[in-house]
Amino acid sequence: MTPFTRLVREPIDPTALLRAVANPANGAVLLFLGVVREVNDGRAVTGIEYSAYESMAARELANIAAEASERFGTPGVAIEHRLGELALEEASVAIVVAHPRRDGAYAASRWMIEELKRRVPIWKLEHYADGTREWVDPTRVAAASVT
Amino acid sequence: MSVTVLLFASYADALGTSRLSVDVADGATVSDVLGRLRERAGARELPPKPLVAVNEQYAGTDQALRSGDTLAIIPPVAGG
Numbered sequence: 001m002t003p004f005t006r007l008v009r010e011p012i013d014p015t016a017l018l019r020a021v022a023n024p025a026n027g028a029v030l031l032f033l034g035v036v037r038e039v040n041d042g043r044a045v046t047g048i049e050y051s052a053y054e055s056m057a058a059r060e061l062a063n064i065a066a067e068a069s070e071r072f073g074t075p076g077v078a079i080e081h082r083l084g085e086l087a088l089e090e091a092s093v094a095i096v097v098a099h100p101r102r103d104g105a106y107a108a109s110r111w112m113i114e115e116l117k118r119r120v121p122i123w124k125l126e127h128y129a130d131g132t133r134e135w136v137d138p139t140r141v142a143a144a145s146v147t
Numbered sequence: 148m149s150v151t152v153l154l155f156a157s158y159a160d161a162l163g164t165s166r167l168s169v170d171v172a173d174g175a176t177v178s179d180v181l182g183r184l185r186e187r188a189g190a191r192e193l194p195p196k197p198l199v200a201v202n203e204q205y206a207g208t209d210q211a212l213r214s215g216d217t218l219a220i221i222p223p224v225a226g227g
Contacts, residue, residue, distance in 0.1 A: 034227045050226075053155055053219055056203040057226075081226060093227050113227060119205070121219070122226030123156035135157040136225040 003065030004078040007058055012080050012091045021076035021098035028102040029076075030109050034093040036086050040136070044129035050083045050092060053121040057081070060120045064112055072108035074099045079112060081122060092124075148173050148214035150180060156222045161192030177201065177208045180218055197221065 004020045014031055021029065036048050065077045076098030086092055095112050099105035117138070124136045152167050159165040162184070169183050177199050184190055198221040199206055212218065 051156060052226075053153065053200075053203075053221065056200060056219065059203055117224070117227045119224065120226045121155070121200070121221050121224050123222060124225045125156070135160075135222065137157070137223045138225055139223040 002075060003062070003069050005058070005061040005065045006080055007052060007054060007061070008080055008082050009084045010082075012082055012094045014091070014094055014096070017078045017080060017094055017096045020078050021096050023076055023098060025100055026074070026076055026098040027100055028105040029098045030096065030102075030105040032093075032095040032109050032113060033091045034113070035091050036088050038088050040126060043126075045088070045126050046129050047085060047087050047127045048092070049085050049125040049127070049133075050081075051123050051125070052081075052083055054083075057120050057122055061116070064115045064120070067115075068097075068108050068112050071111070072097075072099065072104050074104060074108065077108065077112070079116070081116070081120070083122075148175070148212075150175075150212050150215070151217045152180060152184065153217060153219040155219070158192060158197075158220050158222050161189040162187055163189055171212070173214075175212055177206060177210050177212065177218060180212065181208065181220075184220070193220065198223070 061079050065079050069077050078096040081093045097105045097108045127133050149168050149170050152169050154165050169180050171179050200219040
């Protein structure tokens, strides 16, 4: 089994990802979902539009999964990130780790989401209840308005 | 020589395009191309040292470019 990663435009199916990593060697299977939250920086969010430098983002996701597989000693790794328009409560990212032990599964999952947030070229345009939209910039408090 | 520049998200909005071709002298670096971009309207949105990738690999601003390279100017990433 090799790590499974992809960018998708349709809703993420967590059960398909869980099946992709299934292996009797594993005693722990962990699913992380990042979902669209209704408030960010005190503003009411109605949805998020995700975009990416798709070819590079796909490559970075694959790199992260391969590195995690090596680093934490399990081939049972899957990452799926969604692009396009997402509504509240929809999953933007799913990370699945299957590992012989729970400690390894938790460590690998945490490492992958932090790496993803650090280096995968994906951006989000938040839509707010007041009709405005802004690109989210994790490096500063106030992002530029694009209304 | 000519290099392809890709802009995304807030940078694409600011400069009004997501893809352009820039002609620079042979041996030009990422910094040289950034200098050319700064001549364009809307370039104030670009920070002094933006994150960049050359041919889909993160790179430093002093990296030398070759003809046909693709230089992506990458706004702060916000995946997840």
